[in-house]
Amino acid sequence: MKERVVYLSGEFVPESEAKISIYDRGFTSGDGIYEATRTFGHKLFRLDDHLDRLFNSLDYVRIDCGLSREEMTKICTEVVEKNLPLLGEDDDYTLWHVISRGVRLPGTMTMAGPTVAIFAQPVDFTRYARTYIDGVTLVTPATRRTPPQSLSPKAKITNKMNHNMAVFEAQQVDPDAIPLMLDLDGNITETDTANAFFVSKGRLCTSKSRTVLGGITRLVLFELAAELGIEVVEDDFTPFDMYAAEEAFISGTSGSIVPVSNLNGSQIGDALPGETTLKLMRAFNELLGMDCIAQAIRHLGDNEAKELLSTWEERLG
Numbered sequence: 001m002k003e004r005v006v007y008l009s010g011e012f013v014p015e016s017e018a019k020i021s022i023y024d025r026g027f028t029s030g031d032g033i034y035e036a037t038r039t040f041g042h043k044l045f046r047l048d049d050h051l052d053r054l055f056n057s058l059d060y061v062r063i064d065c066g067l068s069r070e071e072m073t074k075i076c077t078e079v080v081e082k083n084l085p086l087l088g089e090d091d092d093y094t095l096w097h098v099i100s101r102g103v104r105l106p107g108t109m110t111m112a113g114p115t116v117a118i119f120a121q122p123v124d125f126t127r128y129a130r131t132y133i134d135g136v137t138l139v140t141p142a143t144r145r146t147p148p149q150s151l152s153p154k155a156k157i158t159n160k161m162n163h164n165m166a167v168f169e170a171q172q173v174d175p176d177a178i179p180l181m182l183d184l185d186g187n188i189t190e191t192d193t194a195n196a197f198f199v200s201k202g203r204l205c206t207s208k209s210r211t212v213l214g215g216i217t218r219l220v221l222f223e224l225a226a227e228l229g230i231e232v233v234e235d236d237f238t239p240f241d242m243y244a245a246e247e248a249f250i251s252g253t254s255g256s257i258v259p260v261s262n263l264n265g266s267q268i269g270d271a272l273p274g275e276t277t278l279k280l281m282r283a284f285n286e287l288l289g290m291d292c293i294a295q296a297i298r299h300l301g302d303n304e305a306k307e308l309l310s311t312w313e314e315r316l317g
């Protein structure tokens with residue numbers, strides 16, 4: 001097998017043969033829903049939670065994907081299994097589930113049915129590897145997160161232009177920056193691909209759920225925090241609160257837990273990762289049964305990986 005196999009609207013086909021119409025509403029109007037589920041050690045992590053969010057998002061935008069929950073679960077598992085022979089031992093997949101309203105038959109208002117694509121792509125570990133040690137820079141862009149009164153941020157919608165604008169603005173300030181988007185009232189929401197947390201007086205603080213995507217990693221962190229006896233506060237917080245925080249991090253499927261070094265140029269706390277962040281990183285690794293941070297670092301060039309791995313091991317203690 002030389003190329004990966006994808007599921008496209010009822011069939012498993014080689015990825016080079018997976019073709020979608022130019023009349024697809026996903027392409028013409030960004031009219032679709034998506035999900036991204038990661039494997040850790042080649043096993044899908046929290047697939048059920050991702051599928052809950054997928055089906056809730058589909059209900060919200062009135063797309064019927066034509067598959068039952070059981071059928072969807074089976075296809076997801078099959079796509080990963082079929083592509084495992086192409087995956088390196090220390091690699092993992094992100095499984096993408098992309099569902100659009102489908103093709104509007106040219107010249108008519110008739111829809112031919114949804115387009116359902118499920119495909120696996122190797123995780124790009126080099127994107128995050130250094131950030132576990134150095135932290136990320138957050139910048140608050142001018143573009144505000146779409147308010148829930150306009151479009152629910154809880155739905156994972158393929159039209160990412162609101163987030164993209166935030167990325168462009170943040171990167172003009174610093175090419176490595178990640179946007180920390182605010183809502184219309186100036187409260188912290190989320191980044192383009194992650195939820196945002198900070199630690200204040202030992203409490204884990206994050207935005208209220210109404211203005212952000214209900215991250216699966218966020219959900220896992222709430223569970224881990226409860227086990228570790230860390231109080232979680234969901235509230236309206238502004239950059240003022242994060243500037244004064246002891247530590248901060250972002251959470252998402254692709255990077256898991258990534259420490260924040262500074263917000264708009266102001267350093268947050270004095271350790272990377274901070275004490276509570278490190279506790280959560282350790283607990284997350286324990287839950288996975290593997291060190292996902294060391295895994296990412298191992299994908300860098302030999303010398304850099306060696307140096308960063310020893311720094312990471314020192315910090316882990």
Ligand SMILES: Cc1ncc(COP(=O)(O)O)c(C=O)c1O
Nearest residue numbers: 193194195213215216217252253
């Ligand atoms: C806008 C946004 N917020 C938060 C998240 C984090 O969610 P999760 O932890 O499920 O990846 C993502 C990633 O999917 C996202 O795109």
